[in-house]
Amino acid sequence: MTPTFDKVHNHFQLNGIHYNREGLKEVAYSFIKEGDDFEIAIGEFLADWLDSNETLTVQTSGSTGTPKTIGVSKQAMVHSALTTGNFFELQPKDRALLCLPAGTIAGKMMLIRALMLGLHLDSIPPKKILEINPRKTYQFAAMIPMQLQKNLAKVAKIKTIIVGGAPVSKDLKKIIQTIKPTVYETYGMTETVSHIAVKQLNNFSEETPKPYFQVLPGVIISQDNRECLVIDAKNISEAIIVTNDVVKIQDKSTFEWLGRIDHVINSGGVKVHPEVIENTLTAHLDDRFFIASQPDNELGERVILVIEGEEKTIKQDVFTGLQKHEIPKDIFFVNHFQETHSGKIQRKKTLASIK
DSSP states (O other): OOOOTTOOOTTOEETTEEOOHHHHHHHHHHHHHHOOHHHHHHHHHHHHHTSSOSEEEEEOOSTTSSOOEEEEEHHHHHHHHHHHHHHTTOOTTOEEEEOSOTTSHHHHHHHHHHHHHTOEEEEOOOOSSOOOOTTOOEEEEEEOHHHHHHTGGGOTTEEEEEEOSSOOOHHHHHHGGGSSSEEEEEEEEGGGTEEEEEEEOSOOOTTOOSOOEEEOTTOEEEEOTTSEEEEEOTTTOSSOEEEEEEEEEEETTEEEEEEEGGGOEEETTEEEOHHHHHHHHTTTOOSOEEEEEEEETTTEEEEEEEEESSOOOOOGGGGTTOOGGGSOSEEEEESSOOBOTTSOBOHHHHHHTOO
């Protein structure tokens, strides 16, 4: 029988203490009145989760269009939590770490997984440098890439880490090949109630082919006429979800992410995906960078390269492996990129600073 949102698993613990629904309401009140900022967010989520409403109000990230506030079914969030638990074989009493803000969908889902699966959840401040107890072992944790990169020496006792909120850089992918936890990149958005697909990034067996995103059970994928991903997942959304992510579908359960349709550059009638160029250039550029475009009288749009840091000479052999239409026509240097709280580069705001 599928658990319902109005129940709390009898093995659930928060920071070492078991709570039932009434006990959690008291915790929520205490956190809101007396807690630190991150605890206030946990308290506010718990208060919303434990009320009589069947939906939860959340803010979308803009993956499927302009960011907006939407109502998400609590039971859909339960289904998402159970699907993740089954995929990663999480068991009651497994210890999990909450190090993301409870105000985000990712933080909310960690709490819901613990509530529904009976996990023993420890919450710590969701900072860049994490205060992970070195004496404790964890079966499961979720982080943004920046947290993982800055806490590599502290995660050895975590079995599985899922990473989302921003793209995982090629440098980080290289570094995590030598760490103990198995790391998965997630694909999802608020509208899909956290992730609907994961891609393993390290600890491969010799037989593992090139890793693609693997959809979770119950998710059906297709493409629209823009070659963007379309998601049909009845357990988490009654409506079909049309994304702005251009993908290449490998088979019915796996896909390769190519980039955002709103980032696509039309240069001389040729569609250029910035993320594909960036993937090639990562091996040759040490500084952070991204590919964008500027208006061009002849081409319509010309490809440009924007690099974070002081101006320097970029050798042409950096562009080896790119097609002619992919090679940047101009290179710009910016002292600091504009970022979101999760570390995602805000391209439009950064471009606006170029003179």
